[in-house]
Amino acid sequence: MPRGDPLGSPKRILGVLFPETGSFRTIRSPPAAAEVSYEDLDNNLIRTMNFASTFGANLALAALVTFASAPAHAQDLIGDGFAQTGTLITPTAFGSYDTLSTGQRVYFDGISFDLYDGAGGFLLNLGSLPASVFNSFIKVDPTGTFAIAGESSNGDIFRIALDGSGFSAIANLNFNYDGEFEASGNILVSAALCGFGCGNDLLRVNTTSGLVTPLAHVSGYSGPVAVAGNGDLLYGTAGSSITNGSALLRFPAASLNGSIVLDETNATTMIDGLAGAASLAIDPVYGNLFLAESVFGGTSRLLEIDGGSGALADVVVESLNYLSTVELMQDAGIGHFHAYQPHDGVYLNYSNGDITTVRAQRPTSSLVQVGGAVKFEIQGAKPNAAMLVLFSNVSNYNPNYVTTVLGGTSFQFHSSVPVNKQRRTPLLVPIDANGVGTFSYFDPGSLAGTLVFQALITDESASFIGSSEAVLN
DSSP: OOOOOOOOSSEEETTEEEOOGGGEEESSOOOOOOOOOOHHHHHHHHHTEEOSSOOGGGGOOOOSOOEEEEESSTTOEEETTEEEEEEEOOSSTTOEEEEOTTSOEEEEOSSEEEEEOTTSOEEEEEEEOSSOOOEEEEEEOTTSSEEEEEETTTOEEEEEETTSSOEEEEEEOTTEEEEEEOTTSOEEEEEOTTOTTSOEEEEEEOTTTOOEEEEEEESSBOOOEEEOTTSOEEEEOBSOSSSSSEEEEEEOGGGOSSSSOBOGGGSEEEEEEESOOOEEEEOTTTOOEEEEEOOTTSOEEEEEEOTTTOOEEEEEEEESSOOEEEEEEEOSSOOOSSTTSOSSSEEEEEESSSEEEEEEOOOEEEEEEETTEEEEEEESOOTTOEEEEEEEEGGGOOSSOEEEEETTOSSEEEESSOGGGOEEOSSOEEBOTTSEEEEEEEOOSSOTTSEEEEEEEEOTTSOEEEEOOOEEO
């Protein structure tokens, strides 16, 4: 993801531009805040600033993604700005599953459809097949009342009632692999109808009548599908004709009317040269794509891909396990799933044999005062990077986040102070190799209890990538 200049034009500090208020685009209007004068605040604070060091060579361009040293599950490594927050042993080995908004999960292990609670406790058998088959996928419909499952032994597609009232086969699609619901309630299915070595088909299945509408035929083996918020179809190829590897294709929603069968030439190639594509999901808030680039017997990765440009944004997980079943789940918060975002809002589940949960992890903030010396410190930022310290009068503080987007950046900025009420330090402050940044100032005796601090953090190349928590002095 290009982390371009978020900045407008007027000010340049160490080669980095910072915007005036007008260059911020407000996404969610903040509550009204009291108008205050900043002259005295600026004079008191800026005059007594004491920067411990200059930024200098700490802004060397990073060539590789750096990972936290603590493994998640087996050899899994979680990327900077994220944290593993849970692991659940799956109750069915090699089973397909999907998670409901309630946290319950529906499983298909090739013979039985079952409902479990979020902790892995059995709730209800939804039906069983007369003989074991190879399960392909299971997906819950947007209303949470039924699921669609596929198996690749015979090619059957099933509709399963989640209240236990029964299931039935509604279609037959040879070598089906994955499916994803459209807003209409139909499901898009990836299936190799012609068998091995002759390409893969993308089809729309009416979940009531079972009517099948061919949409596209692409080269390579079967890959995962996802549906964007605007209805576009995302498809991860396997052994594509574009390269010897995998690619991520985007078919515009307007072209998916079934009037003609599309191919790769009708799609935009968002990213190419991947080592594999096993599972695909989309952040429902920001629209970035998360793809499991899975390799048997090698290193698999869970990638974040910019939903607009298709550029590689981040590596969330590296693993010697095979990764699959990527899910983006929403809870009560406002954050999107991206490094250095608030941990609530959207979180990610993936399978590495177990079900592992990863959340965004924001740097923590603290203030320590000894006499007149005050230290604002953040921990958990990008190592060997930098921060821009923001501050405001405490009268502008609101515990409910104000959400804005800085021009040219790829993340939402969640602040407890409206952006037009913030002031910033004139220099970037370095972050050390442990992800710790410290900004010191002198309080002549009149500032205690009057300020709120927060930091915008950069990567090693001085591009803004996220923010810290806010703290009151």
